[in-house]
Amino acid sequence: MKTKKGQLQVSTENIFPIIRQWLYSDRDIFLRELISNASDALTKLRQMANIGKANLTGDELRIEIRLDEKEGKLVIADNGIGMTAEDLDKYINQIAYSGMTDFVTEYQESGNESAGFIGHFGLGFYSAFMVAERVEIDTLSWQPEASPALWQSNEGIEFEISGGTRNTHGSTITLFLNEEDKKWLTDTKVKEIIDKYARFLSWPIYYFSENNTERDALLAIDMLSDEIIDVEPVNITSPLWLKSPSEITDKEYIDFYLETFNSDTEPLFWVHLNMDYPFRLKGILYFPKVNDHYQTLDGRILIFYNQVFVADNVKEVIPEYLFLLQGVLDSPDLPLNVSRSFLQSNPNFKRLSQHIVKKVADRLTKLFKDDREYYDQVWTDIRLFVKYGILSDPKFYDSMKNVLIFAKTDGAYIADAELPEGTVLYTPAEDQLSSYIRLAEKQGKSVLIMDQDIDAHIMSFLEYQSQGKRRYVRVDADFKTDNKQEHDYSKLLNLFSSTDTLRVSELKVTPLGEDAPPALLHEAEEIRRLRKLSEQMGIDESTKRSFQSELESAKVDLILNEDSKLTNKFMRLAELDSQKEEARELAGYILALSQLAQGSLTGSDLADFIEKSSEYAERALVD
Structure with a gap:
């Protein structure tokens, strides 16, 4: 077989559907591309002037966008470097041939740089056919003695280049919108697109429509703002x-x-x-x-x-x-x-x-x-992203570990670096576990407020970073009793019935103070975190069953406060066989009180508790 060499050919009939449907993610991007091209044309002219290749008049370099909504025409004009007929044939008729690359290559020896240019690939212009059935370019090059040229194309398939009518350097691109895109490219929408993509463009953009200009002037080939002196740019050129x-x-x-x-x-x-x-x-x-x-x-x-x-x-x-x-x-x-x-x-x-x-x-x-007081004040607003960053990025943690702070129940803030080694108490919300918080504060212990979903992960992370020197414990899990109690409280334990959500495994009696609740619930911190993790995470069924098995076998201790009058009455009733039912009823009430103090009494259990409290109150009034 004979060896054959040649150049690959690109069919515009095949490439334009790709440009329209796949190359650009949003339909309104066409205007961004045409504005960017106009901006590059202005930048080229300015840089040509800077190196003495072109002479600028006193006219402001600018971009104009004009919409004739009634006729369905959109105009993008600039007074930049412009093009000759040869430029049109080279840069417009050859898809993906970037004029910016040629420009930088030609003038880089003169100290010119590409800074300020936007276009690179030579494809932006063709996005015009996403919304237009016909496009015209009327242009005049900056070069002395240049003649205006007109490029026209329907659907971007075939083109025609002829003499143009532009009188000043620059280019005027006119889009003849197709029927579908006329409907959404309204005056309001065009202004919205300009604001979205070119609000901070480095060249001034002037926008004209029937709302601020006579319709006959909207389709002018040369710059319209030369004649309208009271118009203001719609963008900010120096952000x-x-x-x-x-x-x-x-x-x-x-x-x-x-x-x-x-x-x-x-x-x-x-x-x-x-x-x-x-x-x-x-x-x-x-x-x-x-x-x-x-x-x-x-x-x-x-x-x-x-x-x-x-x-x-x-x-x-x-x-x-x-x-x-x-x-x-x-x-x-x-x-x-x-x-x-x-x-x-x-x-x-x-x-x-x-x-x-x-x-x-x-x-x-x-x-x-420099301003710790203000830092504490704004912590509520920034803590989520700081904690998220600490968990996501080790380097961010290294930078932030000394300024990570926590709110305390007494209204103050404390830095993580200021926390002691050993046990650190916390509450899941400022208004929860008040009884436990009060007891902890009376013992001189601080209680942190960990009220965000991310806090369970933060505590585990910080425990790991401390290498076992610190442990975060919910305040209701911190009460220790003498494990070698001489009394057998198994008979008392039998009077406390289990519920669907609570099963008391062990009963302990200890003095907590006269102003403390009659009873408190105690659950190991590890089990509490496991429970929280199972609620937050989307886990598979086998893992869920494993968690469930561990949670069901977890122990919850009930600690009776022997300083409480209500607890003492319950213990006296429990010793009398004739008062066993009354003792069982009081046991249920004390257990509900402990759930209420912990914030876990809800639904029908809470309704039953309120009803029982009303009943006890009525009895007290009668007595």
Whole structure:
């Protein structure tokens, strides 16, 4: 067989369905791509002027977007570098041929850099055919003596290049929208898309529609804003993150946050990022007030590429535990994929992510050291992400372990580093286990408030980090009695009936004080955590059965307070055979009291207890 060599051919009839349906994730991205191309055209002209290759007039370099909703036409115009007929044939007619690459290659010897450019792949223009059945480009190159050229195409399959009518340098792209896309590309929607993707573009964008311009002027080939002097740009060309932190006031930081995230609540504090290696990156991360633990995390960390929005909450750049923050990150070095909507894999991402994490940890550490009172005050709002980060990232734990704090039942806060070795008491909620908390505080013991679902995991993690030197114990599991009690209380134990949710394994009697409850329940901390784990985790049936077996065999002790008058009455009745039923009834009531003190009395058991309490109260009134 004869050897044959040649070039692969790409059929536009086959490639355009791919561009329309698969290359770009969202239909509105077409406008981002066309705005980005216009921005690059302006950047090229400015850099040509900087190296003395082009002469700029006093006109403002800018972009115009115009919508003729009635006719179904959308115009994107700029007064940038423009194109010749030859440029159109080279860069528009050849799919995936990027003019930016040629530009940088040609002028790099003059000290020109690619910083500020957005396009790389030469595909963005063709996204116009996602919404348009016909596209026209009327353009005039910056070069002296250049002639205007007009490129036209239906469906992006066939094209025609002829003489154009543009009088000033730049390009005017007109989209003839198809019937389906005319319906949703309204005046409101177009402004929304501009705000979404180009709100912080480095070049001013002017928007025109029938609401602020006569319809006859909307389809002008040359720049319309030359004639309309009272129009204002719809974007912010110098966003706050590009400024030096020393030049920004707290009010400016706060105002930027409130406006960018449409919030009516001021942030707690913020971190201003500025790095040059391994990526050039600028940005601001805010610590917001967290309303609840289940609010949406969408759109909280906005990622920009040369001031053009490309994505949000990119886990390669921002660890998931920082998604609870809000902010903006802008980098011209992010390795984007062809559609500029997603990031390509890159080994430097890890270093970038670690840098951001370190900056966040440094900010929290500084606040802890410089303003401990405010740190304690905002802890409720930041504790979830701090704990999540500690469990997720060993380096974050190393940075935060000395500033991890806990609230105490007495209203104060204590740092993890200040906690003693040995047993540390906690309660699952500030308003639970009050009787146990009162007893602990009378003994001079502090009780931490661990009221988040993540706290069970945090305690286990910190116990492991302490290498057995510290143990977290729920306050109702801390009461120790003499295991060598001389009396046999098995007869008393028989008077306490088991319920569906509680089975008392052992009865102990000990003095707890006259103001303590008549009885307290005691369950081992390990069993309590196992029970909590089985409730939280989605586990398979075999593991669930194993847990269930262990939980069913777990011991729950009932500790009677021999200083209590009610307990003493019960014990006297229990000694009399004639009063056994009354003693059994009182035993049920005492057991319910102990469940109430523990916060585990619910449903019908609670209703029965209330009814029994009313009955006892009525008896007391009669007596």
